[in-house]
Amino acid sequence: MYTYLLHTHKTVVILFLLIYLTKTILLFVNKDTLGKFSKIAKVPEMIISFLFLGTGIAMMTMMAEPTKTLLLIKIVGVLVSIPLAVIGFKKDKENKLLAVLSLVLIIGAYGLAEVSRRRVEKQELGASANPSASGYDAKLHGQEVYSKYCVSCHGQDGALGLSGAKNLQISALSEQESINIITNGKNAMAPYKKVLSEADIQAVAAYVRTLKK
Ligand code: HEC
Incomplete structure (x- = not known):
C-alpha cells in the first residue's frame, strides 16, 4: 500500500x-x-x-x-x-x-x-563487528547491525512494516537477493553500501533469515 x-x-x-x-x-x-x-x-x-x-x-x-x-x-x-x-x-x-x-x-x-x-546516518558498531577479531560472532554482529539500522522500519521481530517495509518473517528471498536489496536499496528503503561493509551486510542478511517464522 x-x-x-x-x-x-x-x-x-x-x-x-x-x-x-x-x-x-x-x-x-x-x-x-x-x-x-x-x-x-x-x-x-x-x-x-x-x-x-x-x-x-x-x-x-x-x-x-x-x-x-x-x-x-x-x-x-x-x-x-x-x-x-x-x-x-x-x-x-x-x-x-x-x-x-x-x-x-x-x-x-x-x-x-x-x-x-537516500542518506543513512552512520552508527557506531561495537566490538562484535570485527570479523577478523578472535571470538567473532557473526550472529551477534548481524543482530547489532539490525538493531541499529533496520528496526525503525522492520521492527525488532521483522514484522513492523513502516514506510512500506516488507515483513521479513515471511520474506521468500534468497540470502543473495536480500544482500542485493540491502546493498542497493529499493523504493523507500535506502541503499546501505556506503555505511555498511560487505561483512556487515552479509551478517545482517544472515540475521534477517533467522527472523523467519
Ligand atoms: C526506511 C525504512 C527501512 C529501513 C530503515 C530498512 N528497510 Fe528494509 N525494506 C524497506 C522497504 C520499504 C522494503 C520493501 C521494498 C520493496 O520491495 O518495495 C524493504 C525490504 C527489505 C528486504 C526484502 C524483503 C522481501 O521479502 O522483499 C530486506 C531483506 C530488507 N528490507 C532488509 C533490511 C535490512 C537488513 C535493513 C537494515 C540494514 C533494512 N531493511 C532497513 C524499508 C526499510
Whole structure:
C-alpha cells in the first residue's frame, strides 16, 4: 500500500511540477498563452493537487520515525511556495520574481528531501563487528547491525512494516537477493553500501533469515 502511494505521489508531483514549470515559462514568453493554459489546466491542476496532498498525508501516517524529519523540509517548502505562486501568477498583476521563487522553492524542497532520504546516518558498531577479531560472532554482529539500522522500519521481530517495509518473517528471498536489496536499496528503503561493509551486510542478511517464522 505504502509503495503504491509512493509511486502515485511521485507521479503527481512530477505532473504538478510540469504544469508549474510550463506556467512559469509562459509567464516570461507569452502572457496570452499563459491565460489560456491556466484555464485548460485548472481542473487537472485541482485533481493533481488533491492527489498530491492526499497521498502525502496518507504516507505520513505509515512512515517510520526517522523519515518524518525530512518531511518538515518538504512541508515547509510546499507551504511557503503556495502563497508565493498565488501572488506570482495573479492575473494581470503577474510577478515574475515571486513565480520563479516559488518554483525554485518547491523543486529545492523536493530535491533536498530526496537526497537526504537516500542518506543513512552512520552508527557506531561495537566490538562484535570485527570479523577478523578472535571470538567473532557473526550472529551477534548481524543482530547489532539490525538493531541499529533496520528496526525503525522492520521492527525488532521483522514484522513492523513502516514506510512500506516488507515483513521479513515471511520474506521468500534468497540470502543473495536480500544482500542485493540491502546493498542497493529499493523504493523507500535506502541503499546501505556506503555505511555498511560487505561483512556487515552479509551478517545482517544472515540475521534477517533467522527472523523467519
Ligand atoms: C526506511 C525504512 C527501512 C529501513 C530503515 C530498512 N528497510 Fe528494509 N525494506 C524497506 C522497504 C520499504 C522494503 C520493501 C521494498 C520493496 O520491495 O518495495 C524493504 C525490504 C527489505 C528486504 C526484502 C524483503 C522481501 O521479502 O522483499 C530486506 C531483506 C530488507 N528490507 C532488509 C533490511 C535490512 C537488513 C535493513 C537494515 C540494514 C533494512 N531493511 C532497513 C524499508 C526499510
